[in-house]
Amino acid sequence: MLSIETLQNFNIFKYLWVGFVIFWIFAGWMTFALFYHWIKYSQLNTILFRLFQFIFIGGMVFLFFLSFFFFIKI
């Protein structure tokens, strides 16, 4: 039975990892989708494409480690 006490004792931080995993599945999917497009359409096989690909992946790796660092510290 759901009571006020149950709600008061509910610790949202205990379940934060669920949101974190869902978010990273989404981020992983988006990364895949972008790569799929960039590789499929070979017109992007240019220096500009390589540069943006490098920046995008570099940024994603950095942000992943950043969020993971904060996550394990909680």
Add this chain to the structure above:
Amino acid sequence: MIPLEQGEYIVATFRKHWWKIFTWGLSMTVLAFIPIIFLFVFIYAIPQASLEHWTYILGLGYSVWLTVLWIMFFVEWTDFYLDVWVVTNKRVVDIDHEGLFSREISAVRLEDIEDTTTESYGILATFLKFGNVFIQTAGSRNEFYLREANNPDKIRQTISNLIDTAKKLNEHNPHNS
């Protein structure tokens, strides 16, 4: 990218103006700084508030926020880069991306083009040379458009020159279609 016919070659590819992706990048940058501004305002407004226990939660939230913005920018960039008009010596191919995994490709033969119109409004469009290009055609899809195109006058000129060349070729060789 697109299969070409025999004797067909790409003359030019046209994209939207860089201003569009620049403004998008600028808005993403502003959005990235908004949580920091809010945090400073909060600390300034309530100096006795302690954020000691919230450091990592806020850090996690902010890194997730940055990741979302990062992905949004690159989705927009992909859309910008793949929205392209490929002008060949026989056709104009319009590749239109409407988000990831939504794609529309239309082609119009040069002899079916009835009219090419360009329009540009505003100071920025005039100085940075961007605007809309419309092609009126006799085909089933009777209008092609490229919004915020880079150098619309050059696009119109290129297409007009190609139409003239194709007409001259057809006059000299009526069996060549």
